[in-house]
Amino acid sequence: MKTSKNTIVKLVKETLELKAGSVVALDLKAGQSLNVASGRLWLTRSGDSHDYWLRPGNQLVFGAATSVLAEADRDSRFELRSTGAELDLSWLRIAAQKLLQWAQLGMSHGLPKSTSQPGDGLSIKC
Numbered sequence: 669m670k671t672s673k674n675t676i677v678k679l680v681k682e683t684l685e686l687k688a689g690s691v692v693a694l695d696l697k698a699g700q701s702l703n704v705a706s707g708r709l710w711l712t713r714s715g716d717s718h719d720y721w722l723r724p725g726n727q728l729v730f731g732a733a734t735s736v737l738a739e740a741d742r743d744s745r746f747e748l749r750s751t752g753a754e755l756d757l758s759w760l761r762i763a764a765q766k767l768l769q770w771a772q773l774g775m776s777h778g779l780p781k782s783t784s785q786p787g788d789g790l791s792i793k794c
Contacts, residue, residue: 681749686740694736700750701729702736707744712737
């Protein structure tokens, strides 16, 4: 998926297919989801006493990283989706520079000059 420079979050997805009777082990990250598009999957995961049968349209979202075993009882297709943070903070650098320039101008826009001194606690790293 192509994203612009100003993208905050992007969706990453991977489509997998399993033949009937096939098993796959998956190591999933927190926030990932498994979405069934076709077929039917049986899932079991570490630390969970429940097993899950997923059909087309069903989705499981994993709040914590986990290992999953998935078995297809018929030919199946499913997607693993995750939101990968892709932060572009260049706008923050520009805003900080503009704010500092404005503060240095003092009386611009009818506002009183800042009384803050170097070392008063304002720290911006870009």
